[in-house]
Amino acid sequence: MREMIDRLAELIHEIEDRWGEKRVLVIGDVMLDKYIWGEVERISPEAPIPLVRATHQSHQPGGAANVAMNLARLGAKATLIGFAGGDENEMLLCECLQNEGISAELVYSEGFPTITKLRVVGGSQQMLRIDTERLDPRPADEYRRLMDCARRSLPGCDLVVLSDYGKGILTAEVCRSVIEAARRMGIAVVIDPKGADFSRYRGATAICPNVAELSAATGLETDDLTALLAGAERLIPELELEFLIATLGEKGIALVREGKRFLAPALAREVFDVSGAGDTVIAVVALCLASGIAPEAAVQLANLAAGVVVGKVGTVPIEKHELLGALSPEAALHAANKVMTRDQLVARVTQWRANRERVVFTNGCFDLLHVGHIALLEQSRRFGDRLIVAINSDESVRALKGAGRPIVRQDDRARVLAALAAVDAVTIFEDRTPLTLVLATRPDVIVKGGDYGVEDVVGAREVQSWGGQVKIVPLLPGSSTTGLIERGSRREADAVPGD
Numbered sequence: 001m002r003e004m005i006d007r008l009a010e011l012i013h014e015i016e017d018r019w020g021e022k023r024v025l026v027i028g029d030v031m032l033d034k035y036i037w038g039e040v041e042r043i044s045p046e047a048p049i050p051l052v053r054a055t056h057q058s059h060q061p062g063g064a065a066n067v068a069m070n071l072a073r074l075g076a077k078a079t080l081i082g083f084a085g086g087d088e089n090e091m092l093l094c095e096c097l098q099n100e101g102i103s104a105e106l107v108y109s110e111g112f113p114t115i116t117k118l119r120v121v122g123g124s125q126q127m128l129r130i131d132t133e134r135l136d137p138r139p140a141d142e143y144r145r146l147m148d149c150a151r152r153s154l155p156g157c158d159l160v161v162l163s164d165y166g167k168g169i170l171t172a173e174v175c176r177s178v179i180e181a182a183r184r185m186g187i188a189v190v191i192d193p194k195g196a197d198f199s200r201y202r203g204a205t206a207i208c209p210n211v212a213e214l215s216a217a218t219g220l221e222t223d224d225l226t227a228l229l230a231g232a233e234r235l236i237p238e239l240e241l242e243f244l245i246a247t248l249g250e251k252g253i254a255l256v257r258e259g260k261r262f263l264a265p266a267l268a269r270e271v272f273d274v275s276g277a278g279d280t281v282i283a284v285v286a287l288c289l290a291s292g293i294a295p296e297a298a299v300q301l302a303n304l305a306a307g308v309v310v311g312k313v314g315t316v317p318i319e320k321h322e323l324l325g326a327l328s329p330e331a332a333l334h335a336a337n338k339v340m341t342r343d344q345l346v347a348r349v350t351q352w353r354a355n356r357e358r359v360v361f362t363n364g365c366f367d368l369l370h371v372g373h374i375a376l377l378e379q380s381r382r383f384g385d386r387l388i389v390a391i392n393s394d395e396s397v398r399a400l401k402g403a404g405r406p407i408v409r410q411d412d413r414a415r416v417l418a419a420l421a422a423v424d425a426v427t428i429f430e431d432r433t434p435l436t437l438v439l440a441t442r443p444d445v446i447v448k449g450g451d452y453g454v455e456d457v458v459g460a461r462e463v464q465s466w467g468g469q470v471k472i473v474p475l476l477p478g479s480s481t482t483g484l485i486e487r488g489s490r491r492e493a494d495a496v497p498g499d
Contacts, residue, residue: 008327008337011301014291015324016347020075022290024283025153027146027178028064028163028170028192030082030106031115032093033315035059040122052122061096062117062315064163065104066276067192070283070317072100076290079157080104081149083138083169085114105149109138115167135168147177154181158290159188161282162201166194175200188289192282193217198239205289207235208245208282225251232256243295247281247306255299262296264303276315277306284323301327321354338418338425339411342440345388345427349441358384361443361459363434365392366413367406372449372476374420379473380447381422388425388441389417390434399432433458442466450474 038052061069064082071078080097084090084106093114097104112134120128146169154160160182164170175191180203182189188205196216201207215222218231225248232244233256244256252266281302288298304326305318340348352359362380366373366389381387391413397406406413414426429437438446438459446463450472454460460470 011293011297012324012327012337013344014293015074015320015327016344016351018291019287019320020077022158022287023077023079023156024071024159024161024286024290025079025081025150025157026064026068026071026161026163027081027150027174028067028161029115029165029167030065030080030084030093030104030169031061031063031117031165031167032089033060033062033066034089034116034118036118036120038120038122040125040127050122050127052120052127059092059096060315061093062276063115063165063167063279064161065093065097065102066279066315066317067161067163067283068097068102068104069100070276070280071287072102073317073319074283074287074323075320076287078102079153081107081146081153083107083109083112083142083146085109085112087114089114089116089132105153107142107146107149109142112138133167137168137171143171143174147174150174150178151181154185154187157182157187159190159286161286162189162191162204163279163282164192164194170194170200172200176202179203190282190286190289192278198235201241202239204239204241206241206243206245206285206295207239208247208278208285210247210278211249211251214246229254229256229261233258233261245281245285245295245299245302247278253281253299253303253306255295257295262299264300266303266307276317277309279315280305280309280318284318319354321351324348324351325355338423339414340425340427342427342429342437345425345437346440348425349386349388352386357386358445359386359388359441359443360384360445360447361388361390361434361438361441361463362447363390363392363429363437363458364449365397365401365406366417367397367401367408369408369413369416375476376447376449376473377417377420377422380445380471383445383447383469383471386424387422388427388443389423390427390429390437391417393428393430396430396432435459435462438462443468445469445471447471447473 035058036054037056038054040050040052042051044051068078068080080102086108113132116132118130119126162170179189191201191204191207193207193209193213198217211222214232220228220231232246236244236258246254250266253264255262284302284305285298305323308322308326309318349359360380360383394406394410410428414428417423418426435458446459448457454470457470
């Protein structure tokens with residue numbers, strides 16, 4: 001995790017603040033995923049098969065459209081190009097895409113239905129899949145219209161994704177045309193490949209096969225990882241790639257360059273459904289590369305994202321807050337990543353709320369951190385899932401406490417507080433009170449020490465107005481910064497010269 005850890009704060013900043021600026025063009029096999037959900041109660045009396053009692057139905061974009069969905073949910077601007085059948089399923093698909101803000105140019109292909117996968121799910125187990133598709137080649141003029149759409153959409157793109165599901169859309173001519181046009185404009189191209197022949201992808205920036213696809217392309221067995229990755233390395237000069245990323249299932253994700261390999265081990269997860277995990281990986285890798293994030297860090301981030309989506313049932317894109325949430329345990333180990341500006345804090349609170357986490361807020365000078373402070377913070381954290389500590393700036397402390405304070409500078413106070421396990425975020429405020437911060441973060445609970453009454457707590461009325469709580473925590477006797485300073489002064493006065 002070294003590469004990602006070194007840039008953790010920068011990664012979080014990219015995801016929160018910069019991915020929304022990225023524009024990614026997705027071209028490939030556009031599909032609609034439909035589901036019939038139900039419960040399995042018995043075996044059918046007509047045949048030895050499970051009988052599913054349907055409870056509800058749903059639909060969502062699949063294939064290349066799911067790649068676009070992942071990009072949109074991660075905050076990026078996605079444009080989608082592919083074929084569709086001008087039928088009811090295309091209407092359902094376009095409605096979904098429009099609701100996500102995805103710009104779609106779907107070329108009508110006469111006589112070819114919109115590719116649709118209908119899955120029957122009993123509980124959390126997929127029981128059956130029915131595919132509606134036609135795989136023979138489309139007329140040449142329809143491919144020309146597709147390539148014209150792609151060329152018109154390229155200017156202004158940060159990256160292109162070719163999402164190949166082997167449905168006949170990404171022919172050798174289409175791939176060559178898009179790759180050459182993109183590279184002339186200096187736009188990177190990342191490919192989710194299909195089939196045993198990767199030659200159609202020659203000249204791309206990177207390809208991201210799964211282990212079965214890599215095995216088919218190299219002719220090597222999947223159980224010999226060393227040989228398989230050696231075969232992947234040979235593909236790089238042959239296909240004029242910069243690197244190759246291979247998803248290896250329970251073995252993790254491998255980044256392969258000429259003369260160099262990097263493996264991100266799979267994270268332990270309860271796996272419900274791997275549908276769409278590859279789409280999530282390619283979307284995260286695409287946004288990382290578009291943001292200038294090193295491929296090593298991109299692979300680790302994609303690994304985290306894949307671990308999130310395989311824990312869901314069905315083809316479900318990852319959400320930005322879920323990816324940030326997956327990063328949180330690692331961020332918690334690095335104090336500097338918990339010290340943030342007001343805007344960063346508001347974005348982080350939005351993420352916590354999306355995860356249905358209860359937010360607690362406390363504030364103070366926290367000059368000369370002592371056991372009383374620790375007790376307050378630990379108790380505060382028990383009132384919720386996330387604890388924000390807002391500290392007075394040096395200027396604010398001087399206004400409150402006098403010219404000799406603070407003893408410890410604001411940046412040092414913030415860093416020490418951030419190192420505590422009970423604390424999830426630290427921010428510095430310049431005002432005499434933290435009311436502006438309370439209003440910006442809208443905590444569920446606000447906490448102060450026992451020398452306050454509820455009526456004295458700044459922000460108490462506001463927090464209660466939106467259904468929050470105010471908690472007063474008893475102080476530890478004899479624990480105060482003023483007391484520490486006074487005892488230190490007495491000892492200094494009593495000290496014998498030369499001691």
